[in-house]
Amino acid sequence: MALNGIQIFKLTPKKNCKECGCPTCMAFSMKVAQGAMKIEQCPHMSEDAIASLSEATAPPMKTIKIGTGDGEFTLGGETVLFRHEKTFVSKTRYAVALCTCMDDAAVDAKIKEIPKVDYERIGERMYAELVYVNCSEDADAAKYTALVEKAAGIGRTLVLGCTDPEIAKAALAVCKDSKPVLNGANASNYEAMNAVAAEAGVVLGVSGKDINELYDTVAALEKLGNKNLVLDVTGADLKETFANAVLVRRAALKDQDRTFGYPSIVNTVKIAKGDVHMQAALASLFTMKYGSIIVMEQMTYAEALPLYGLRQNVFTDPQKPMKVEPGIYPLNGADENSLVVTTVDFALTYFVVSGELERSGVPLNLVINDAGGLSVLTSWAAGKFSGNSISKFIIENVEPKVKCRKLLIPGKVAVLKGDLEAKLPGWEIIVGPREAVQLVKFLKDMQA
Amino acid sequence: MPFNQKPQKFNAKINTVTIGSGDKTVALGGNSTFPFYSFDAPTENTAKVGVEITDMGLEGVSEGIKAYYEGATTMADIAKKAAAMEGADFVALVLEGGDPNGENKSVDELIAIVKEVADAVDCPLVVEGCKNVEKDAELLPKVAEVLQGRNVLILAEKEENYKAIGAAAGLAYNQIVGAESAVDINLAKQLNVVTTQLGVNAQKIVMNIGSACAGYGYEYVVSTMDRIKGAALGQNDNMLQMPIITPVASETWGVKEASASEADMPEWGPQDERGIDMEIMTAAADLAAGSDAVILRHPQSVATISKMIKALA
Ligand code: SF4
Numbered sequence: 001m002a003l004n005g006i007q008i009f010k011l012t013p014k015k016n017c018k019e020c021g022c023p024t025c026m027a028f029s030m031k032v033a034q035g036a037m038k039i040e041q042c043p044h045m046s047e048d049a050i051a052s053l054s055e056a057t058a059p060p061m062k063t064i065k066i067g068t069g070d071g072e073f074t075l076g077g078e079t080v081l082f083r084h085e086k087t088f089v090s091k092t093r094y095a096v097a098l099c100t101c102m103d104d105a106a107v108d109a110k111i112k113e114i115p116k117v118d119y120e121r122i123g124e125r126m127y128a129e130l131v132y133v134n135c136s137e138d139a140d141a142a143k144y145t146a147l148v149e150k151a152a153g154i155g156r157t158l159v160l161g162c163t164d165p166e167i168a169k170a171a172l173a174v175c176k177d178s179k180p181v182l183n184g185a186n187a188s189n190y191e192a193m194n195a196v197a198a199e200a201g202v203v204l205g206v207s208g209k210d211i212n213e214l215y216d217t218v219a220a221l222e223k224l225g226n227k228n229l230v231l232d233v234t235g236a237d238l239k240e241t242f243a244n245a246v247l248v249r250r251a252a253l254k255d256q257d258r259t260f261g262y263p264s265i266v267n268t269v270k271i272a273k274g275d276v277h278m279q280a281a282l283a284s285l286f287t288m289k290y291g292s293i294i295v296m297e298q299m300t301y302a303e304a305l306p307l308y309g310l311r312q313n314v315f316t317d318p319q320k321p322m323k324v325e326p327g328i329y330p331l332n333g334a335d336e337n338s339l340v341v342t343t344v345d346f347a348l349t350y351f352v353v354s355g356e357l358e359r360s361g362v363p364l365n366l367v368i369n370d371a372g373g374l375s376v377l378t379s380w381a382a383g384k385f386s387g388n389s390i391s392k393f394i395i396e397n398v399e400p401k402v403k404c405r406k407l408l409i410p411g412k413v414a415v416l417k418g419d420l421e422a423k424l425p426g427w428e429i430i431v432g433p434r435e436a437v438q439l440v441k442f443l444k445d446m447q448a
Numbered sequence: 449m450p451f452n453q454k455p456q457k458f459n460a461k462i463n464t465v466t467i468g469s470g471d472k473t474v475a476l477g478g479n480s481t482f483p484f485y486s487f488d489a490p491t492e493n494t495a496k497v498g499v500e501i502t503d504m505g506l507e508g509v510s511e512g513i514k515a516y517y518e519g520a521t522t523m524a525d526i527a528k529k530a531a532a533m534e535g536a537d538f539v540a541l542v543l544e545g546g547d548p549n550g551e552n553k554s555v556d557e558l559i560a561i562v563k564e565v566a567d568a569v570d571c572p573l574v575v576e577g578c579k580n581v582e583k584d585a586e587l588l589p590k591v592a593e594v595l596q597g598r599n600v601l602i603l604a605e606k607e608e609n610y611k612a613i614g615a616a617a618g619l620a621y622n623q624i625v626g627a628e629s630a631v632d633i634n635l636a637k638q639l640n641v642v643t644t645q646l647g648v649n650a651q652k653i654v655m656n657i658g659s660a661c662a663g664y665g666y667e668y669v670v671s672t673m674d675r676i677k678g679a680a681l682g683q684n685d686n687m688l689q690m691p692i693i694t695p696v697a698s699e700t701w702g703v704k705e706a707s708a709s710e711a712d713m714p715e716w717g718p719q720d721e722r723g724i725d726m727e728i729m730t731a732a733a734d735l736a737a738g739s740d741a742v743i744l745r746h747p748q749s750v751a752t753i754s755k756m757i758k759a760l761a
Contacts, residue, residue: 082674082678083667083670083671083674084671084675084677105643115674116715121663169586208640211451211453212450212451214451215450215451216450216451219449237759238756238759238760239759239760239761240488242484242760243486243487246485246487247453247487250456251451251452251453251454252734253455254454254456255452257451257452260451275747275752277724277725277728277748277752278752278755278756280725280728280729280732280752281728281729281731281732281752281753281756282732282756283729284662284728284729284730284732284733284736285649285732285733285735285736285756287733287736288670288732288733289736290555299717300717300721301717302716302717302718302721302724302725303714303725303729305663305705305725305726306661306662306663306700306705306725306726306728306729306730307662307725307729308663309661309662309663309664309666309705310662310663310666310729310730310733312663313663313664313665313666313667313670314666314667314670315661316667330449346662347665348665351663351664351665351703352664354704355664355702355703355704358704358708359702359704359707409502437549441549441550
């Protein structure tokens with residue numbers, strides 16, 4: 001909620017002393033409103049005025065950083081509720097849960113399992129970025145600290161789920177340098193937890209028995225000077241958790257209520273314990289609606305493949321298409337003698353086409369060239385998927401590596417056949433089907 | 449200062465469209481909030497879950513699905529088991545064998561299957577064509593004709609064949625018209641406009657605004673649904689107030705993450721699990737964005753998604 005010039009003017013000392021370089025306080029206020037100058041450039045502003053101004057001009061949702069180095073992640077900082085309004089900026093991060101309530105064998109199995117999912121999809125590394133270490137009621141400091149140390153061994157950023165200030169302190173002593181989140185403040189312990197988090201210099205997670213108590217506790221923590229928070233919106237059941245997640249985000253972004261202007265934690269283990277399929281459904285639901293950190297019992301390929309794909313889609317810039325890197329992608333065990341197929345670098349087209357090509361089982365080399373990240377017809381119309389661009393790429397990059405001299409082009413650009421034959425001597429240009437779904441049949445017929 | 453919870457009230461709502469006949473019906477739509485926002489206003493109808501079966505029987509389905517249908521030898525058997533699935537609200541029969549680029553089954557052959565299925569179950573039915581616009585223009589009016597009185601949802605007319613299908617389903621045989629467009633709010637609206645211009649009652653249209661599998665350009669689905677619900681509720685646009693149905697299974701089971709065998713991709717683990725989660729996660733995202741009904745294939749997905757919907761109501 002930016003202030004206008006008049007509102008800012010009311011806060012200035014109205015001396016017109018020109019020390020800020022402006023002829024009048026009014027002129028200065030106008031510049032501040034436009035963002036051309038900063039309020040601190042007036043040496044005579046009162047502390048109160050600066051505080052109320054920075055409050056009014058602060059973004060509606062704070063950006064919170066957790067972790068260090070490769071494990072540093074930015075949460076929050078969102079400005080819109082729907083992705084078509086503006087890009088969502090901070091991706092949802094997923095945490096696999098460990099608990100002192102698990103036996104050693106189960107913990108060891110999980111610790112072995114977590115690093116197994118680690119792969120790349122359209123230039124992005126996909127893995128469980130966080131590990132949630134839960135301290136159950138009956139655990140003591142020694143037991144919890146031992147588990148935290150074990151978890152830290154995987155090298156993922158930790159979220160400590162612990163409501164006992166003494167135990168939390170002991171655990172932070174062994175891991176605070178990696179900047180974990182301490183998720184454990186509530187209405188009854190927030191003062192002590194705040195001191196522990198502040199001393200360790202880590203982000204504090206806050207929860208409440210309902211949304212009102214959560215609100216009051218956040219307000220109380222802010223009063224103690226802590227604005228380095230995440231809000232655990234997990235309620236007693238799914239319905240309450242979903243309501244909390246939406247209401248917190250909506251209050252911050254739509255109603256400008258900054259007390260709720262923090263990232264969220266959704267713990268699916270609490271509301272769907274033992275039901276990995278329900279947790280999968282909820283991971284998707286809360287990726288769509290406002291979970292900053294989502295805690296799950298497992299992240300195997302079954303969860304990761306759909307979830308990371310979904311996240312990659314939801315958090316793309318609506319103005320900027322996703323592109324695939326140019327290159328030769330051998331499919332179905334293709335070698336240098338396998339058929340060459342080409343299409344555009346628009347990620348959606350690439351995925352649909354490569355999926356169909358894989359389904360055909362026919363070994364082939366899929367060649368992708370920079371076509372502006374547009375669909376076949378659009379990039380052809382824009383001159384980015386042309387006889388020139390294709391032939392140049394083939395001569396420079398494909399001919400040195402691939403012996404086969406047969407090139408399959410999309411049916412929608414059949415018009416390029418003649419041009420390509422002229423520009424690529426020795427190549428047989430084959431016009432493929434217009435739609436990707438017809439590829440399997442087309443390739444099988446070709447083989448026959 | 450305590451938290452001031454401000455509900456988001458709309459003076460508009462999504463149409464309620466009922467499919468099925470007799471005492472076995474389901475109501476789609478009817479809500480005046482964003483999906484699952486029951487804290488803003490009470491939920492009129494919860495989202496519904498359909499079970500997909502196809503004229504191709506159990507060909508090509510995953511192990512877990514095959515196991516569920518074990519012992520079913522005829523389409524009638526398969527339909528009965530689908531209708532009995534835990535969490536199922538309706539059955540969706542896909543006539544994929546009609547595709548001229550595939551099996552190219554004749555209209556007569558497919559109509560016989562439609563009749564067999566319809567006779568076997570009394571639950572609400574959705575019948576989907578083969579996606580080929582010419583074949584569907586021939587096939588779906590026949591489907592609408594033979595199922596008169598069952599109040600089925602015919603999926604779907606498209607821009608290219610809405611006259612034939614929309615008129616047969618919506619006017620001649622009084623069924624529910626499914627209007628399919630390709631993930632674009634303007635195309636969705638345009639198809640509803642021209643369909644109502646044929647004389648089809650707007651209250652008898654259900655939209656398939658286009659679907660995608662999670663990870664496959666899914667952002668277009670999210671934004672199209674967000675915008676459609678926003679316009680339907682926020683601007684009271686009555687050409688976008690039709691409930692949305694999303695065939696999920698047909699998108700998700702074909703992608704390599706769900707279809708690759710464990711032998712080909714050992715590190716990915718069991719194929720059935722991957723297929724289930726791809727279906728579940730895509731369906732949950734569809735429902736969060738605005739689908740009033742989803743069509744799924746695996747019994748585990750149907751049970752989980754149905755449970756999630758009920759827990760959110
Ligand atoms: S320095 Fe401050 S008081 Fe002086 S003219 Fe500028 S705004 Fe006014």
